Amino acid sequence: AQTVTQSQPEMSVQEAETVTLSCTYDTSESDYYLFWYKQPPSRQMILVIRQEAYKQQNATENRFSVNFQKAAKSFSLKISDSQLGDAAMYFCAYYLGAQKLVFGQGTRLTINP
């Protein structure tokens, strides 16, 4: 069964610094999609970034970028120049097919001013 593991329940970073959130997954598929979602205190899930497995180039969205290591089944999220508004729960997710997402346990990110 496909699983997604986020081994860091909590992370903290100083404002303006860079932080990396880890995610590993297990799959036997070769084509799939990976996502990072952000859930701020408002509880609204917000799509941060997505990665297609067939693309070797790492996805980037402004200050957010991923390090996608397909062979290692690793999909980490790097947040550069951290801002107070980045404080949230971050969920890594794997697209299971049949339109289903499997979520990791989440990492709570705290930004220290």
Add this chain to the structure above:
Amino acid sequence: GAVVSQHPSRVICKSGTSVKIECRSLDFQATTMFWYRQFPKKSLMLMATSNEGSKATYEQGVEKDKFLINHASLTLSTLTVTSAHPEDSSFYICSAISGQLDAVETQYFGPGTRLLVL
């Protein structure tokens, strides 16, 4: 684009009553919507997949008769918690897929509904 709303944002009800939660895609047509449940400080658990005009597909362990899902139009899906009990108290989140905006693997989420059953 790709805005999903939920109503109500929070609801308190007495044990034994039924509660209906609405999920709407505001600026796109959603052929497929999903209902998730999230416990405090936990991840999202998929409850069911809802396709417009057809019966919902429930995940293993989710009671179909307890959680009634209706997807009557391309912009509206409803979740009705029937005969609610305190253990049904949770945060319920819907999401939708727009084949018009993105490929089917990208889900857009509503703001969630907090249900408290007394």
